[in-house]
Amino acid sequence: MIYRLLTFILLVSWAGVQAQYKIDIKIKGAEQKNVQFGYYYADKQYVLKTEKADEKGKIVFQGKEKLARGLYLVMLENQMYFDVLVSDDQEFSIECDTSNLTQSMKIKGSTENAYFYEFQQEIINPVQERGKLSVRLYELPKTSDSVAIIEKRISEINTLTENAWKKYAQKSGNSFLTNLLTAFNGEPEFAYSNEVFFEHINFADSGLVRSPALNRVCKLLLARNLNANKPISIMKAEIIQLLEKSKANKEVYAYVFTHFLSFFHSFQRDGINELFVFLHDEYIAKGKTPWFDEKAQAQIKEEADVFRYSLIGSNAYNINLESLSGEQIALNTLEFEHIFVFFWSTGCGHCEEASKILRDFMVQNKTLDLAIYSVYVKEDRKAWADFVSQYGSNEWFNVWDPKNESLYKQHYYISSTPIMYVLDRNKKIINKFSGDAPIKSYLETIVKNEK
Numbered sequence: 437m438i439y440r441l442l443t444f445i446l447l448v449s450w451a452g453v454q455a456q457y458k459i460d461i462k463i464k465g466a467e468q469k470n471v472q473f474g475y476y477y478a479d480k481q482y483v484l485k486t487e488k489a490d491e492k493g494k495i496v497f498q499g500k501e502k503l504a505r506g507l508y509l510v511m512l513e514n515q516m517y518f519d520v521l522v523s524d525d526q527e528f529s530i531e532c533d534t535s536n537l538t539q540s541m542k543i544k545g546s547t548e549n550a551y552f553y554e555f556q557q558e559i560i561n562p563v564q565e566r567g568k569l570s571v572r573l574y575e576l577p578k579t580s581d582s583v584a585i586i587e588k589r590i591s592e593i594n595t596l597t598e599n600a601w602k603k604y605a606q607k608s609g610n611s612f613l614t615n616l617l618t619a620f621n622g623e624p625e626f627a628y629s630n631e632v633f634f635e636h637i638n639f640a641d642s643g644l645v646r647s648p649a650l651n652r653v654c655k656l657l658l659a660r661n662l663n664a665n666k667p668i669s670i671m672k673a674e675i676i677q678l679l680e681k682s683k684a685n686k687e688v689y690a691y692v693f694t695h696f697l698s699f700f701h702s703f704q705r706d707g708i709n710e711l712f713v714f715l716h717d718e719y720i721a722k723g724k725t726p727w728f729d730e731k732a733q734a735q736i737k738e739e740a741d742v743f744r745y746s747l748i749g750s751n752a753y754n755i756n757l758e759s760l761s762g763e764q765i766a767l768n769t770l771e772f773e774h775i776f777v778f779f780w781s782t783g784c785g786h787c788e789e790a791s792k793i794l795r796d797f798m799v800q801n802k803t804l805d806l807a808i809y810s811v812y813v814k815e816d817r818k819a820w821a822d823f824v825s826q827y828g829s830n831e832w833f834n835v836w837d838p839k840n841e842s843l844y845k846q847h848y849y850i851s852s853t854p855i856m857y858v859l860d861r862n863k864k865i866i867n868k869f870s871g872d873a874p875i876k877s878y879l880e881t882i883v884k885n886e887k
Contacts, residue, residue, distance in 0.1 A: 465534030506646025668707035757835035
């Protein structure tokens with residue numbers, strides 16, 4: 437899959453900066469145990485090194501190449517871990533106790549890490565208290581006299597934690613710690629707008645690539661568009677806006693761009709493939725993504741060219757598939773005002789529902805000059821025939837290609853079912869729907885327009 441290729445490209449892009457790092461660690465309770473040192477990337481963690489602590493719990497992680505700026509972590513065998521900031525200070529020491537990693541943490545040689553743990557030590561008890569109060573508040577009836585008292589205390593804790601992160605951000609000045617604290621705590625309370633568009637993120641700081649911060653930014657932009665079913669044009673405009681901001685740092689830009697490219701390659705929803713093609717045509721093809729080598733560019737272009745066949749406004753790719761009776765039926769031979777190209781599979785409840793919806797629609801609207809080119813995407817012929825008899829209609833053009841010899845799955849991007857393409861008489865794609873609910877909604881719209 438393209439996702440693995442793109443992730444690899446970015447993971448290796450920051451290696452090779454000549455310098456040295458050395459982190460001396462002493463962990464009480466980790467004597468003679470394996471300790472791992474790794475870093476955050478997107479929503480995952482990757483191990484760089486594994487060392488065995490000596491009889492006093494001492495480990496040294498070091499290397500001849502300077503570490504890339506970011507949020508790292510030290511992982512113990514019992515799934516305990518603690519975070520470490522890496523930026524300018526790359527030779528420092530850490531001492532802690534497994535009985536309470538955060539409260540026992542002592543840092544020497546790294547002001548940022550010292551402030552990082554002072555901040556955590558200051559808020560850990562209030563945050564734990566807030567968690568317990570939130571559970572208690574959920575359990576109480578709204579009429580309880582305790583509700584107002586608990587809500588007041590939660591508000592006080594919120595103010596305390598806000599003041600704490602702002603204090604340490606100010607103390608740290610222009611640093612990775614400041615940018616990290618602000619990224620996680622400075623998010624606006626209300627919805628974003630063009631005026632307040634991820635203003636709390638310092639896109640010039642490459643360290644945010646090796647932290648969950650940028651991953652959250654990208655996911656938030658996608659979620660607030662997809663969950664609200666906003667038009668693709670709005671999502672495209674916001675992605676362009678975010679990409680422009682991310683250009684403040686080449687590594688941040690590469691991360692943000694590749695996150696969206698990978699997402700639009702794999703996510704199945706109307707119009708999403710259009711955004712993959714857009715990113716290729718407007719950025720990669722125009723030389724705006726220099727981190728992709730020729731092989732990667734060729735692979736992405738190949739994917740984009742396949743997606744073009746299924747974009748709204750494109751001419752539908754002609755497929756010539758076998759019917760239940762054994763004859764070949766080519767899509768481009770159908771002469772109807774409207775053609776629904778319906779892809780479905782057995783063992784799919786949404787396909788069953790969509791088939792019944794289409795069947796009822798056809799029965800109730802016989803005057804429409806409409807044909808359904810119904811493509812079964814699996815290989816069990818008996819299951820196909822039984823499904824058509826139970827859920828579909830013998831009046832449809834029921835076809836299949838069990839070995840995908842026509843490559844219809846690629847040209848129509850069949851990664852899930854049901855999917856329905858709407859074609860006009862000239863075989864141009866005028867709409868596309870994934871799932872039974874969108875198909876039903878579209879058919880209801882047709883009925884309303886006919887009245």
